[in-house]
Amino acid sequence: xxxxxxxxxxxxxIGSGAGGGVVAGELAERGRRVLLVEAGPHRTAADFMRWEAxxxxxxxxxxxxxxxTDASEPPxxxxxxxxxxxxxxxxxxxxxxxxxQDLAKWHAATGLLGDSGRPFDxxxxxxxxxxxxxxxxxxxxxxxxxxxxxxxxxFRALGAPLGPVRSYTDANCMRCGSCLQGCxxxxxxxxxxxxxxxxxxxxxxxxxxDCTVQRVLIDRVEGRLEAVGVELSGAxxxxxxxxxxxxxxxxxxxxxxxxxxRSGIVRAAGGSPxxxxxxRHLGFHPARLVTGLFDEVQDAHMxxxxxxxxxxxxxxxxxxxxxxxxxxxxxxxxxTGLCDESxxxxxxxxxxxxxxxxxxxxxxxxxxxxxxxxxxxxxxxGREQLTYRFSSGERERxxxxxxxxxxxxxxxxxxxxxxTAVLSTHVQGGCRMGSDPARSVVDAHGESHDVxxxxxxxxxxxxxxxxxxxxxxxxxxxxxxxxxxxRDERGYLSGATTTSSSSGSSRVAALAxxxxxxxxxxx
Numbered sequence: 280x281x282x283x284x285x286x287x288x289x290x291x292x293i294g295s296g297a298g299g300g301v302v303a304g305e306l307a308e309r310g311r312r313v314l315l316v317e318a319g320p321h322r323t324a325a326d327f328m329r330w331e332a333x334x335x336x337x338x339x340x341x342x343x344x345x346x347x348t349d350a351s352e353p354p355x356x357x358x359x360x361x362x363x364x365x366x367x368x369x370x371x372x373x374x375x376x377x378x379x380q381d382l383a384k385w386h387a388a389t390g391l392l393g394d395s396g397r398p399f400d401x402x403x404x405x406x407x408x409x410x411x412x413x414x415x416x417x418x419x420x421x422x423x424x425x426x427x428x429x430x431x432x433x434f435r436a437l438g439a440p441l442g443p444v445r446s447y448t449d450a451n452c453m454r455c456g457s458c459l460q461g462c463x464x465x466x467x468x469x470x471x472x473x474x475x476x477x478x479x480x481x482x483x484x485x486x487x488x489d490c491t492v493q494r495v496l497i498d499r500v501e502g503r504l505e506a507v508g509v510e511l512s513g514a515x516x517x518x519x520x521x522x523x524x525x526x527x528x529x530x531x532x533x534x535x536x537x538x539x540x541r542s543g544i545v546r547a548a549g550g551s552p553x554x555x556x557x558x559r560h561l562g563f564h565p566a567r568l569v570t571g572l573f574d575e576v577q578d579a580h581m582x583x584x585x586x587x588x589x590x591x592x593x594x595x596x597x598x599x600x601x602x603x604x605x606x607x608x609x610x611x612x613x614x615t616g617l618c619d620e621s622x623x624x625x626x627x628x629x630x631x632x633x634x635x636x637x638x639x640x641x642x643x644x645x646x647x648x649x650x651x652x653x654x655x656x657x658x659x660x661g662r663e664q665l666t667y668r669f670s671s672g673e674r675e676r677x678x679x680x681x682x683x684x685x686x687x688x689x690x691x692x693x694x695x696x697x698x699t700a701v702l703s704t705h706v707q708g709g710c711r712m713g714s715d716p717a718r719s720v721v722d723a724h725g726e727s728h729d730v731x732x733x734x735x736x737x738x739x740x741x742x743x744x745x746x747x748x749x750x751x752x753x754x755x756x757x758x759x760x761x762x763x764x765x766r767d768e769r770g771y772l773s774g775a776t777t778t779s780s781s782s783g784s785s786r787v788a789a790l791a792x793x794x795x796x797x798x799x800x801x802x
Contacts, residue, residue, distance in 0.1 A: 288314045288485075289772045290764060291509050291523040293492045293538070296365020297753035298737030299529030300470025301411070304477070305761035307484035311772065314485045314521060315475065316511060318530075319361035321488035322368075323471070327461030331609040334460035338362045338369050343533055345563070345653060345665035345703075355563060355667055356702045359531055362461075363488050364471030366531075366704070367750060369459050371585040372467045373603075374417040374445045375747035376408055380594055384743035388560075388651075389713025391742060392723060399723070407755035415447035415468045417751075420586065424454060426579035426605040426641040427586045430571075433691035434604070437683075439591040441604055448583060456581045459609065467583075470754070489514040495526055495542040497730055504547055506733035524772045525764060527725075529737035529757070532561060536655050536709035536739060537663045548729035553716045557709070561653030562744035563667060564705035565677060568616070569684035570607060570642035571693025572633065579607040579641040585748075592683070593746045599648040599672075600680035601746055602687075607642045608699075610634065616699040620685075625697065633697070643687060645680040648746050649673050651708050677701060705749050710739035712756075724763045725756075732771050736760050 292303040295317040303315040320337060327334075340361040344354040360366035379401055385391045386398035393403035421443035423431070434441045451466035458467055465472055478484035496508040508522035528535045536558035548554040584606040592598030607613060614634050617625045625633060633640075653667040669677070681698065688696050712735075713719025716728040725740055727733040738753050745752055764772070 287522045288312050289524045289774075290314075290527060291316065291521055291525075292527045292529060292736070293509065294318075294365065294529035294531060294534065294737060295363050295470060295475060295486075296360065296529065296531060296737065297367050297470060297750045298757040299527065300364060300367065300474050301754050301757035302527050302529060302736045302761045302764070303484060304470065304474025305758055306765055307478035309765050310483070311765060314487065314523070316490050316492055316509070317363050317486070317488045318491050319363065319488065321363040321486070322461060324461070324463055324465045327457065327463045329455065329457040329460055331460060331611050334369065335611070338461060343663070343665060345667045348666050348668045352669065353700055355565070356700065357533065357563070357665070357706055358702065358704045359533065359706070363475060363486070364469040367469040368461055368471055370704075370750060371458050371748075372447045372583070373585050373748040374412065374415065374447050374751045375588075377404070377745040377747065377752050378593075381743070381745040381747075385712075385741075388742040389711050389719040390715035391712060391719075392714040404752075404755055404759075407759045408751060410758050411751060411754040414473055416449055417445055417447050418449075419443050420446050420448070420583070422454075423586050424578070424582045424605075426577040426582060429573065429575075429577060429641055430604055430643070430687055430691045431587070433687045434589055436690060437686060439589050439683075441587040441589050444585055444587055444603075446583065446585075452583055454582050456584060458584050487513075492530070492538060493518070493541075495528065495538065495733060496520070496522075497542060497544065497547055497733075504730040506727075506730055525732045525734060527734045527736045527760070527764075529735070531737055532706040532709045532739045533655060533663065533665070535735055535737055537657050537661075539710070540657045541661050544727070544730060551716075551729055553720055553728040556711065556718070556720050558655045560651040560708045560711055560742070561655055561665075561667070561706065562649050562651035562708045562741070563653055563703035564646055564707065564744045564749070565649055565669075565673070565701045565703055566644055566646045566705070567677075567681065567701050568606070568608060568642045568644055568699045569681060569688065570617075570640050570697045571688030571691065572636060572695045572697070573639050573641065573691075573693055576638050577605075577607075577641040578638055579605050580609065580637075582606065585644065592680075595648060598679055598683075599676040599746070601646045602680070602684060603644040603646070605641045606644060607637075607640050610637060613637065613640075618698050618700060620696065620698070622698065622700065643684045645684050646705070646746075646748075647673065647676045647680050649744055651743055653708070655709055705738075705744065707738040707741040707744045707749055710735045711742045712740035713742060725760045734760060734764070
């Protein structure tokens, strides 16, 4: 290994999405010396445009596939962002809170306790939800386009009315529909625009994009395992060692657990119960798009993609699913994912004729509560292997959600209804947070039960998937973690704080020069 200039930081954060971007920005703003590492490129509003194929290549990971352990279900496609800001850069900006039932599942799963010593509940998370909502400028939106009004009466007639969405978009949103390719006006907020860039431009945060962390470095100090840094490689392939007082892994639920496994934690911890849970209890929040073809033009591609919600079936006892309206995939995704009423892909002339009537389509996104029966492991070559298994209850919820969405579209006047296969954009779990090491990987503040100074700060820590879009929950937990790290009750951090007027920009440039990354070299 060629060791290049690495340096020492109080905190190294791996991943810049809903978790890592918040942790890094919050700590940097408080004067902590932070290095933020991101595998994807650094792109901004100046780069974004409504170009689906380009965005798929530059801003998204290639779709991952989870295989059904029973081989009775088709592979589950999983989509996630790969850029500074992670999936928050290319998501639909939905800002929904978990409720009491969601959080009760967390305690039941892992014995998670709040700071008061009682089961973790809404009081423990509310201050952090409020904090990130203020930072993001979350607002209620009911400026619905035609495609939403097309289906609204049908929802109401079926006794399940739509309600307005809460969204982290500002008044500059022109409903252009390009959220999944990056917002070209910065009206749609992300961790990049809200946490990373303010600290980075001020010179308070070192950002290194196009950089991959190979492993977390673990040592035994005074008889206990501790994280002491990371080994990473830049765009040019050169490897580098960086040391740190604390390491926060926030590479997303499909990235964090495999990185910890490749770092040898299970072996170092002697196969402890906690270490053997790494990669287990993965949740997918399974979803599918259900699309109606109408006589009238809908232009569902020219909206903010999630404009309204139906929450009547949110709780398990009421059905266990949420429906979002109204949206349609961009043309490539629309054409490649289109299936008929029986779930078979649409081909040939039928597909051609349907795509020609793209503007006449409007769709519903159904999201189903799952039970975290998935897993991510690594093979002998270090490559991720994903599996899932839906219980009979989960299959029934999937069926009921699809059937209700079909009813809505047909009642609204659709001449035909299409669907996609089940997919996921909200992967969670794999490094469960809990107060019982026998049932969790990290403690109530995200620190590994086995390795001191090693924290997990992304969706991996969520013990059970909430019923709603998780980005706000992930950001709130990340802000809570950042506060815990900054208060430093265990004396981990060296206290070598920086100021926003110091030499942060030159440090960013020095790091970038070793990796070949130019985009993040200076603000």
